[in-house]
Amino acid sequence: MQRITISIDEPLADALDAMAEARAYTSRSEAMRDLVRDGLERWRADHVEAAHCVAILSYVFDRRIRSLPQRLADMQHAAHDLVVSTTAVRLDHDNTLETVILRGSAQAVRHFADHVQAERGVRLSSLKMVQVEPGDAHEHPGDHHHHGHLHLTPRS
Incomplete structure (x- = not known):
């Protein structure tokens, strides 16, 4: 895992702490990771046309x-x-x-x-x-048929 240091103003830090507490995050880092994931997903949705x-x-x-x-x-x-x-x-x-x-x-x-x-x-x-x-990728043992459908794996 990489460590990233950011600086934010006090009102934003207070809002982050309130959100983290309300959502029962164990740390600011956990809350920030979820916020970054959400922001990246929105960015991808706006910029990746063929996906x-x-x-x-x-x-x-x-x-x-x-x-x-x-x-x-x-x-x-x-x-x-x-x-x-x-x-x-x-x-x-x-x-x-x-x-x-x-x-x-x-x-x-x-x-x-x-x-x-x-x-x-x-x-x-x-x-x-x-x-x-x-x-079609999956890790289930045994043969089975998809009958015309594909698996949709979320992008990380």
């Missing part, structure tokens, strides 16, 4: 906006090769939180998310992408 990913797109939409629920459903059907699952939570009489799990090329996932997020009436959207390597 595959799994992703979670979450957003709140106003069902009163004319035809919006149907347009969102149509977009998901049109992207059936990307959309793995969708969950909707009715928040009140007008607002729905929808979470869509996606799988495919990072570029296609980002394109889909951009179009959903641009719809009038969609707000509070968030896309979390995890880069994966598709392939």
